[in-house]
Amino acid sequence: MVDLGIRAVRLGPLAVRVSARSVLVCALLAVVAVAAATAAVLLGEIQVGLPRLLVTLTGGGSAFEEYLVLDSRLPRVVTALLVGLALGISGAVFQTVSRNPLGSPDVIGFETGAATGGLVALLVVGGGVAGASVGAVLGGMATAVVVYALALRNGLDGLRLVLIGVGLGALLLSVNALLIVRADVYDAQEAGGWLVGNLAGASWDGIGWLAPLVLALCAGALALSRPLTIAELADDSAAGLGQRTDRLRLTAITVGVLLSSLAVAAAGPIAFVALSAPQIARRLTAASGPNLLASGLAGATLLVLADHAARELFQPRQVPVGVVTGLVGGVFLAWLLTREWRKGHA
Amino acid sequence: MRTPLSTPPNARPNARPNAPGESRTTTPTRRGSTADARTGHTHRLRADAVTLGYDRRVISEDLTLAVPDGSFTVIVGANGCGKSTLLRGLARLLKPAAGAVHLDGREIHRAPSKEVARRLGLLPQAQVAPDGITVADLVARGRYPHQSLLRQWTRDDEEAVRDALAATGVEDLAERLVDELSGGQRQRVWLAMALAQRTEILLLDEPTTYLDIAHQVEVLDLCERLRAERGHTLVAVLHDLNLACRYATHLVAMKDGAVVAEGAPDEVITEALVEHVYGLACRVLPDPECGTPLVIPRKNVSTVPSTPPKEELR
Numbered sequence: 296m297v298d299l300g301i302r303a304v305r306l307g308p309l310a311v312r313v314s315a316r317s318v319l320v321c322a323l324l325a326v327v328a329v330a331a332a333t334a335a336v337l338l339g340e341i342q343v344g345l346p347r348l349l350v351t352l353t354g355g356g357s358a359f360e361e362y363l364v365l366d367s368r369l370p371r372v373v374t375a376l377l378v379g380l381a382l383g384i385s386g387a388v389f390q391t392v393s394r395n396p397l398g399s400p401d402v403i404g405f406e407t408g409a410a411t412g413g414l415v416a417l418l419v420v421g422g423g424v425a426g427a428s429v430g431a432v433l434g435g436m437a438t439a440v441v442v443y444a445l446a447l448r449n450g451l452d453g454l455r456l457v458l459i460g461v462g463l464g465a466l467l468l469s470v471n472a473l474l475i476v477r478a479d480v481y482d483a484q485e486a487g488g489w490l491v492g493n494l495a496g497a498s499w500d501g502i503g504w505l506a507p508l509v510l511a512l513c514a515g516a517l518a519l520s521r522p523l524t525i526a527e528l529a530d531d532s533a534a535g536l537g538q539r540t541d542r543l544r545l546t547a548i549t550v551g552v553l554l555s556s557l558a559v560a561a562a563g564p565i566a567f568v569a570l571s572a573p574q575i576a577r578r579l580t581a582a583s584g585p586n587l588l589a590s591g592l593a594g595a596t597l598l599v600l601a602d603h604a605a606r607e608l609f610q611p612r613q614v615p616v617g618v619v620t621g622l623v624g625g626v627f628l629a630w631l632l633t634r635e636w637r638k639g640h641a
Numbered sequence: 642m643r644t645p646l647s648t649p650p651n652a653r654p655n656a657r658p659n660a661p662g663e664s665r666t667t668t669p670t671r672r673g674s675t676a677d678a679r680t681g682h683t684h685r686l687r688a689d690a691v692t693l694g695y696d697r698r699v700i701s702e703d704l705t706l707a708v709p710d711g712s713f714t715v716i717v718g719a720n721g722c723g724k725s726t727l728l729r730g731l732a733r734l735l736k737p738a739a740g741a742v743h744l745d746g747r748e749i750h751r752a753p754s755k756e757v758a759r760r761l762g763l764l765p766q767a768q769v770a771p772d773g774i775t776v777a778d779l780v781a782r783g784r785y786p787h788q789s790l791l792r793q794w795t796r797d798d799e800e801a802v803r804d805a806l807a808a809t810g811v812e813d814l815a816e817r818l819v820d821e822l823s824g825g826q827r828q829r830v831w832l833a834m835a836l837a838q839r840t841e842i843l844l845l846d847e848p849t850t851y852l853d854i855a856h857q858v859e860v861l862d863l864c865e866r867l868r869a870e871r872g873h874t875l876v877a878v879l880h881d882l883n884l885a886c887r888y889a890t891h892l893v894a895m896k897d898g899a900v901v902a903e904g905a906p907d908e909v910i911t912e913a914l915v916e917h918v919y920g921l922a923c924r925v926l927p928d929p930e931c932g933t934p935l936v937i938p939r940k941n942v943s944t945v946p947s948t949p950p951k952e953e954l955r
Contacts, residue, residue: 297815299777299802303794312793394769521793525785531765534734536838537758537786583774 317580317589324579324592331596332372335603336364340610366499374497374505375602375616376595378558379568381509383594384516384587385554386569387576388547391523391585395453396631399569400435400555403460406569407467408438409559410490414471417486418478427489428504428560435556438463439548450530451544492565492617494602505561509554516550517587523547524584565617567624568594568601574631682709686731686761686842686874691740693723693730693898700726701898703740708842708891713868714876715885718895719919724878725766725846727895731876732763732844744842758786762840766847768831770819776830777815780805783837805836808863824851832860836867843867845877849884857881861888886910886933894918910934 303312337343343351343364351360386399393403400406412434416426442463446456471490475483488495525538526547533540555569572594576586579593598616601623605616684707693701700723708714708731716724729735731742733749742749749757762783770779783805784798806812809829814822819830828851835843845864849857865888867873879885885892886906893903894910896918902909915923921938928935 296803297777297806297812299781299799299815300775301777301781301794301799301802305795308792310792310795310798394771521785521788521790525782527769527771528782529765529767529769531729531732531734531763532768532834534754535732535758535763535765535835536782537753537755539754577773581773583771583778 314580314582317582317586320576320579321589321592324576324589324596328376328592328596328599331599331603332376335372335375335599335606336368338603339368339607370499370502371494371497371602371606372599373502374561375494375598377502377505377509378494378562378565379572379595379598380513380591381554381558381594382565382568382598383572383576384513384591385551385558386571386594387573387585387587387590388516388519388523388551388554389569390573391527392544392547392551393451393453393456394527395457396574397457397570398453398460399573400551401564401566401569402464402628403442403457404462404464404467405435405438405442405460405552405555406559406564406566407464407471409435409556410564411467411470411474412437412556413489413559413563414474414486417489418474418482428557431560432553432556435552435559438467439552443548450540488615489563491615492563492620493615494562494605495613495615497562501561505557508557512550512554512557513591516547516554519543519547519550520585520587523587527584563615563617565598566621567627568597568620570631571624571627572597574627682707682712684708685710685745686743686876688727688730688737688742689740691730691737691742693726693735693737695726695735699738699898701730704899705740706731706893706900706903708874708876710874711868711872712874712891713864713889714874714891714893715889716876716878716893716895717880717882717885717918722895722918723898724895726898728844728846728876728878732761732765733757734763734765755786758838758840760840760842762835762838762843764832764835764843764845764848766850768827770827772820774819775815776811776817776819776822776833777802777806779819779830780811780833780837783834786838801837801839805833808836808866809833810859825853825856828852828856829860832863841872842874842876845875847878847880849879849881857884864888882910882915882936883928883934886935887928887931906933910936 301312302315303310337345337348341363343360347356347360348364350356351364356364386401389399389403390396392398397403409431413427413431415434416422416430420426420430422430442456442460445459446452448455475486475490478486522538522543525533525536526540526543528536530540558565573586573590575597576589576593580586580589598620601619602616605614605619687707688704690703690705691701692699692703704727706727716727718724726735730737733742733754736750744752744757744761781798781802784801787798788794806815809832811826811829811833814826814830819827822830828848832848848860848864852860861884864875864877868875868890889906891903892906892909894901894914901918902914910925912923912925915921915925915936923939924937926935926937927933
C-alpha cells in the first residue's frame with residue numbers, strides 16, 4: 296500500500312495528526328533558542344561562567360553580577376525571545392493569508408506603520424514609553440486597515456496586497472523621517488535609535504506587559520492553524536471545503552497585526568525576522584500549512600542570535616539589532632526575490 | 642418526458658417546475674428534496690428564482706434550475722453566458738441578490754458551511770496549490786469538513802483519501818510534490834481532493850480544461866462511474882458540446898444568463914438550438930459510437946465575420 300506520509304496519534308475517539316519531522320524541528324529549535332539565549336547571557340565583552348550565573352540567579356551574586364545578568368542581559372534576552380516569537384508567528388500568519396512569502400508585516404509596511412504610531416505618540420502627543428506602545432499598536436492597526444481596504448477586491452490578491460503595502464510603507468517611512476526632523480535633538484536621537492529596532496532598553500517592567508499579551512496572542516494564532524491550512528488554497532476551494540475565508544482572514548489579520556505591533560512597541564521595527572522565520576521554518580519542517588509554532592521558534596532563535604551579534608560584534612559600541620537583521624535579511628530578501636521571480640517565469 | 646424535439650429553442654418548458662399556474666406539482670420528499678410529479682425526479686439541489694451577479698453587474702435574473710438527483714447534469718452555453726456563475730451560485734460561492742439556492746430543503750447560504758461541505762463538493766476552475774505540498778497531503782485536505790480539532794486524521798479519512806487516489810489513478814504520485822506534476826496529473830489530483838470529501842453531490846467547473854482528449858474522456862468516465870455505481874449527483878460546466886451530449890443525463894443550455902432548454906441531450910440538442918445558443922450553423926448527427934447527438938459545424942458559415950464570404954463583399 297502506498298505511504299500517504301500522514302501520521303496520527305489515535306486514542307479512543309481522538310485522532311490527532313502529527314508529523315514526526317515537525318515535532319523534531321520544533322523541539323530542536325526550542326533547544327537552540329534556549330542555548331542561544333543562555334550563551335547570550337554568559338558570553339560577551341564580560342564573560343560570566345555558568346556556575347556564577349546559577350549563583351546569581353539564586354540570589355548569591357555580587358552587585359555587579361546582579362546588574363549585568365539580572366538587570367541588563369537577562370531582560371534583554373527574554374525580550375528578544377518574546378519579540379522574535381511574535382514576529383515569527385505574525386509573519387507566518389500574514390504569509391499564509393496573503394499566499395505570498397513577501398506578504399509579511401515588515402515588507403508590507405505594517406511595522407513601519409506601527410513605528411509611525413509610536414513616533415506620533417512619543418514626539419507629538421508626548422505620551423512617554425507607555426504612550427509609544429499604545430501608539431505603535433494603533434499605528435499598526437490603522438496601516439493594516441488601509442492596506443487591506445485598498446487590496447481587497449472580490450477576495451484578496453496577494454500580489455496586490457504586497458505592492459500596495461510596499462507603497463504605503465515607503466510613504467510611512469518618509470513620514471517617520473519627517474517626524475524625526477521636526478523633533479528636538481534629544482528626542483530625535485532617542486527616537487532614531489528606536490526606529491531601527493533596538494533591544495538595549497529592555498526591562499522587566501516591559502516584559503511584565505509584553506509576555507502575557509504575546510503568549511496569549513500566540514495561543515490565539517495557533518488555534519487558527521487548521522483553518523489557515525485550508526485557507527492556503529484558493530478562496531473557492533476553501534469555501535468548497537466549508538471554510539469561509541473572509542471572516543477567518545479578518546481574525547487572523549487582527550491577531551497578526553497585534554503581534555507585530557507589540558513587537559514594534561517593545562523593540563522598534565525590526566526588519567526581516569517576520570519575513571525570514573516562516574521561510575526557514577518551512578524549509579526545516581518540509582510541511583505545508585502555516586507552520587506557526589516552528590516559525591515562532593525560528594523567529595525567537597534568529598532574534599536572540601542577531602541581538603547578541605549587535606551587542607558584541609562592534610564592542611565597545613553596540614549597534615541596534617535592526618542593523619544586524621537588516622544586513623542579513625537584505626541578502627535573504629534578494630535571494631527570495633530571485634527565487635520567486637525564477638519560479639514565476641519557469 | 643422532457644423537452645420535446647419540436648420545442649423552439651427559446652422555450653423553457655422544464656425550467657420552472659414550481660411556477661404557479663402550471664399543471665405539474667412538486668411535493669416534498671426525503672431530506673427536504675422536492676419531487677416533480679410529472680417526471681418522477683427528486684431534486685435535493687435547486688436554484689429558485691435566483692438573481693446572480695458580481696458587484697452591480699447582473700448575470701442571471703429570476704433563474705430557476707432543479708438538479709435531478711442521481712443525474713449527470715451538464716451546463717453548456719457560449720462564453721460569458723453565465724454557466725459558471727450559476728455553478729458558483731449552486732456551490733454557495735456567490736450569494737444570490739434575490740431568490741435562493743436550496744439544498745435538502747434548506748437555504749444553502751443559511752446552513753453552516755461545513756455541514757454543506759459534507760453533502761456538496763466542488764471542483765472550482767481556478768486552483769492554487771500551496772508551495773511544497775505533496776499529492777497525498779493535498780488530497781487529504783478534502784477531508785476538512787469531516788474533521789475537527791480532536792478528530793484530525795481518522796481511519797475513515799485515510800480510507801477516503803486512498804479511495805480517491807485510486808479512483809483518479811494518482812496513487813503512484815501520492816508522495817510527489819504537486820508542483821512537479823503535469824497539467825493533466827494536477828487536474829486529476831484536484832478531482833481526487835473533491836472525491837475525498839465524499840459528498841453525494843459534486844459540482845465541477847470545467848473539469849476537463851487543460852486536459853488532452855484522452856484525459857478528458859478519462860475524467861468524464863470517472864464522473865459517469867460515480868453516478869452509475871455510487872448514485873452520486875454530478876453537475877458540470879463543459880465546453881465540449883459533443884462530450885457533454887455523450888455523458889450528460891440531463892443537459893442544460895444557457896444563453897444570456899437564462900436557461901433556454903433542458904432535458905435529455907438528444908431532445909435538447911437541435912440545429913436550431915445550437916444556432917440560437919452559440920450563433921453557429923451546424924448539423925446534428927447521431928454519434929456513431931453511442932448514438933448521442935454529434936454537433937458538426939457547417940463549412941464557412943461562421944457568424945463571426947473574420948473573413949466574410951465573397952458574395953457578401955459586393
